[in-house]
Amino acid sequence: MKIADNHTLDLLIEGCIQNEHAAQKAIYQLYASKMFAVCLRYGKTKMVAEELLQTGFVKVFRSMAGYRKEGSFEGWIRRVMVNAAIEYYRQAAKIRETKELTPDLDLQDNYGSGLDNLAMEDLLALVAGLPDGYRMVFNMYAIEGYSHKEIAEKLGITEGGSKSQLSRARALLQRAIYKREEVEYARFEK
Amino acid sequence: MQDLKNNAQNNRQGGGEKNTPHPFDLELRRVLAEAEIQPEDELMDKMFARLEKTEESTAGKQSGFIHAKKQPALARVLKLGTKWSYAAAAVIILIALAIGIKETGKKNTVILPPEGLIALNPSGNPAIAGQKGESAPVSRDNIKGVKTGTPNAAATAQAKLNGPATDNEKAMASKATTPKADNLNRSAEKNADLAKGTLKNVPGTAVATVKATKRPANQTNSATAAFNDKSLTTGLLPGKTQKIEAEKAGAKTEGQLAETKKELATALNAAVKAPEQLTQPVITSSIDVESITAKDYNQTVLSDQKAAGHRHRKKSGGFFRGLVQKITNGARSISEDVVTQDEDKTVINIGIVAITAYK
Numbered sequence: 001m002k003i004a005d006n007h008t009l010d011l012l013i014e015g016c017i018q019n020e021h022a023a024q025k026a027i028y029q030l031y032a033s034k035m036f037a038v039c040l041r042y043g044k045t046k047m048v049a050e051e052l053l054q055t056g057f058v059k060v061f062r063s064m065a066g067y068r069k070e071g072s073f074e075g076w077i078r079r080v081m082v083n084a085a086i087e088y089y090r091q092a093a094k095i096r097e098t099k100e101l102t103p104d105l106d107l108q109d110n111y112g113s114g115l116d117n118l119a120m121e122d123l124l125a126l127v128a129g130l131p132d133g134y135r136m137v138f139n140m141y142a143i144e145g146y147s148h149k150e151i152a153e154k155l156g157i158t159e160g161g162s163k164s165q166l167s168r169a170r171a172l173l174q175r176a177i178y179k180r181e182e183v184e185y186a187r188f189e190k
Numbered sequence: 191m192q193d194l195k196n197n198a199q200n201n202r203q204g205g206g207e208k209n210t211p212h213p214f215d216l217e218l219r220r221v222l223a224e225a226e227i228q229p230e231d232e233l234m235d236k237m238f239a240r241l242e243k244t245e246e247s248t249a250g251k252q253s254g255f256i257h258a259k260k261q262p263a264l265a266r267v268l269k270l271g272t273k274w275s276y277a278a279a280a281v282i283i284l285i286a287l288a289i290g291i292k293e294t295g296k297k298n299t300v301i302l303p304p305e306g307l308i309a310l311n312p313s314g315n316p317a318i319a320g321q322k323g324e325s326a327p328v329s330r331d332n333i334k335g336v337k338t339g340t341p342n343a344a345a346t347a348q349a350k351l352n353g354p355a356t357d358n359e360k361a362m363a364s365k366a367t368t369p370k371a372d373n374l375n376r377s378a379e380k381n382a383d384l385a386k387g388t389l390k391n392v393p394g395t396a397v398a399t400v401k402a403t404k405r406p407a408n409q410t411n412s413a414t415a416a417f418n419d420k421s422l423t424t425g426l427l428p429g430k431t432q433k434i435e436a437e438k439a440g441a442k443t444e445g446q447l448a449e450t451k452k453e454l455a456t457a458l459n460a461a462v463k464a465p466e467q468l469t470q471p472v473i474t475s476s477i478d479v480e481s482i483t484a485k486d487y488n489q490t491v492l493s494d495q496k497a498a499g500h501r502h503r504k505k506s507g508g509f510f511r512g513l514v515q516k517i518t519n520g521a522r523s524i525s526e527d528v529v530t531q532d533e534d535k536t537v538i539n540i541g542i543v544a545i546t547a548y549k
Contacts, residue, residue, distance in 0.1 A: 021238070028234055037225035053229060054237040061241055120225050142215035143222060170214060
């Protein structure tokens with residue numbers, strides 16, 4: 001990825017505020033691949049991820065004047081993307097409230113370290129394979145770092161629901177990774 | 191580098207499990223930190239197209255808002271104009287309705303047969319009192335009832351005026367007073383017009399009577415001609431016998447002719463009497479007959495012609511033309527009929543209400 005220095009980035013941001021097409025194109029090309037990875041985590045399918053990317057960048061360019069340069073520009077764009085994903089999710093689907101975590105599903109100690117063996121696309125596919133509510137909560141909590149309170153507010157669920165969904169999502173993901181490793185191992189054995 | 195949010199926040203707020211980031215989460219975050227997947231190039235074009243579209247729609251909304259804000263006075267004026275137009279339309283409709291009621295209250299053309307008039311007036315009283323005060327037996331209440339009431343009220347008033355009458359007569363009276371569905375309001379004046387309208391038929395009746403009188407004469411002439419025509423008999427029997435028979439036949443024919451003459455004379459007498467019978471209802475309502483002037487007759491005829499012409503125009507013309515004609519006729523009739531003065535009283539007609547002031 002080409003890393004633009006601060007001066008260049010400021011010029012590009014100013015250009016975007018002035019509605020300059022070249023500046024907007026440069027910003028898009030700088031951050032599109034990273035943001036597409038984020039969108040792939042939130043979208044169930046690639047098509048949804050593309051939709052989220054488009055919507056997110058439109059919002060970025062329209063609200064560029066609201067960027068106060070307090071944090072990193074990439075972090076700001078990411079947050080805009082995540083908010084777009086949350087909005088899409090709230091419109092498209094309802095989060096299923098799940099019952100409180102049951103002990104047999106708590107597999108936190110059984111996770112394997114097989115993540116390194118997985119390709120990025122495979123890992124993203126596994127995340128995308130989670131149910132909508134699980135995937136949202138897991139992404140927001142485990143990757144983005146939101147608290148359960150924030151997740152509950154943003155998704156319109158209870159904190160307990162957020163916690164239970166996180167645990168279930170984690171357990172499902174760990175089990176999926178474990179199975180994947182087994183398949184890969186069996187293939188290697190042959 | 192991905193700028194991931196620090197998960198330490200979870201620990202601070204107690205949102206994390208056991209207040210420490212889960213090892214799996216940490217591992218996953220580490221792996222995903224470097225994640226970069228290049229989207230398709232077409233996606234950029236799509237995104238910019240959508241961006242332009244949203245900018246245009248936003249600009250359109252803003253310009254529309256400015257336009258709406260810049261012309262509030264015009265909008266108010268338009269609103270006011272709309273309100274005034276509604277009020278004007280309502281007033282026009284009310285006027286048209288009033289005129290329509292007035293017009294429908296008028297009788298256009300009603301021709302009663304003489305028998306009907308006889309039935310209406312067995313005692314020789316006028317059918318309904320006119321506004322000229324000739325008919326003493328009719329009280330004011332009756333007139334008002336007739337003017338303002340329904341056809342039933344009119345029929346009742348008439349029945350009262352006619353005194354004791356048979357059921358058939360009553361039925362005929364009610365039929366006579368409600369000859370048309372649209373003539374809801376019968377006024378005394380209109381009923382007086384009825385008698386006038388009947389009078390119009392008198393000259394025609396007289397002509398018919400004269401014709402009936404002439405007809406027997408023609409028959410007599412033809413019978414005589416038939417008798418004089420010898421060719422009918424001479425060609426049948428030759429010689430004397432023929433002559434005798436011819437004389438006999440002539441005598442027979444003469445007898446027949448005499449009978450025919452008698453019959454014709456009877457018919458002639460009957461025909462001569464017929465005009466008396468036909469004019470009887472008119473004579474019985476002699477007070478009305480005397481009061482009818484040439485002006486009244488002309489007015490009645492004119493109103494009939496107007497009504498007929500109006501109906502014709504209504505068929506050929508459009509709704510607005512008919513409406514305009516209706517308004518014109520209504521205004522004319524109002525101007526003509528609004529005040530009727532007499533020696534004893536003054537009658538002012540306002541719509542379907544008549545105010546009578548006695549001197």
